Amino acid sequence: GAGVSQSPSNKVTEKGKDVELRCDPISGHTALYWYRQSLGQGLEFLIYFQGNSAPDKSGLPSDRFSAERTGGSVSTLTIQRTQQEDSAVYLCASSLEVTQYFGPGTRLTVL
Amino acid sequence: AQSVTQPDIHITVSEGASLELRCNYSYGATPYLFWYVQSPGQGLQLLLKYFSGDTLVQGIKGFEAEFKRSQSSFNLRKPSVHWSDAAEYFCAVGAGTGGFKTIFGAGTRLFVKA
Numbered sequence: 001g002a003g004v005s006q007s008p009s010n011k012v013t014e015k016g017k018d019v020e021l022r023c024d025p026i027s028g029h030t031a032l033y034w035y036r037q038s039l040g041q042g043l044e045f046l047i048y049f050q051g052n053s054a055p056d057k058s059g060l061p062s063d064r065f066s067a068e069r070t071g072g073s074v075s076t077l078t079i080q081r082t083q084q085e086d087s088a089v090y091l092c093a094s095s096l097e098v099t100q101y102f103g104p105g106t107r108l109t110v111l
Numbered sequence: 112a113q114s115v116t117q118p119d120i121h122i123t124v125s126e127g128a129s130l131e132l133r134c135n136y137s138y139g140a141t142p143y144l145f146w147y148v149q150s151p152g153q154g155l156q157l158l159l160k161y162f163s164g165d166t167l168v169q170g171i172k173g174f175e176a177e178f179k180r181s182q183s184s185f186n187l188r189k190p191s192v193h194w195s196d197a198a199e200y201f202c203a204v205g206a207g208t209g210g211f212k213t214i215f216g217a218g219t220r221l222f223v224k225a
Contacts, residue, residue, distance in 0.1 A: 035215075041217070042201065042215050045213075058212075091155070098162070099145070104153060105153075
């Protein structure tokens with residue numbers, strides 16, 4: 001596609017359930033990033049991929065969070081046993097070199 | 112360590128007035144610098160970027176930014192604000208090539224009054 005796409009656009013879940021968020025980067029972009037944006041806050045870096053490997057996982061807030069990328073393309077961010085504090089917008093970005101291009105985000109609400 | 116400071120949490124300007132959003136960064140070498148805009152419910156859109164060369168950078172939607180090494184600043188400007196410019200603006204700094212961790216400022220929310 002022309003831009004970064006994310007699905008679902010909105011996700012409402014119950015506390016304790018697992019969720020999967022998907023990101024489709026711009027075709028050919030080798031790097032992929034996940035960020036979290038809580039209400040009224042800036043961007044919190046979570047993880048980035050270069051190809052299928054994740055050189056920097058330093059931003060993952062707990063071991064309930066994990067991410068994978070397959071085929072150098074699609075990435076999935078998984079949150080296990082969701083908590084209310086996980087409620088946020090999760091943004092994905094991709095890049096070929098320095099400039100990152102963002103998707104529209106997935107709004108996650110944990111009840 | 113790299114860091115980005117946007118000193119103004121929010122700014123209100125009148126439509127047609129000029130705008131300047133401040134950004135200061137901390138980085139040891141020449142940084143890559145970015146401004147992004149986020150409209151309500153939307154993702155981030157790149158406004159402009161500075162890598163090297165001319166320190167005055169032109170972007171989309173009539174925005175420009177000036178890199179001042181001596182002040183470690185990269186302020187965003189627009190000569191005449193439109194109501195549609197109301198949004199959140201993020202300054203960011205990055206380094207290296209290929210994938211890397213871009214550091215974002217906390218953002219400045221712009222309100223435009225009629």
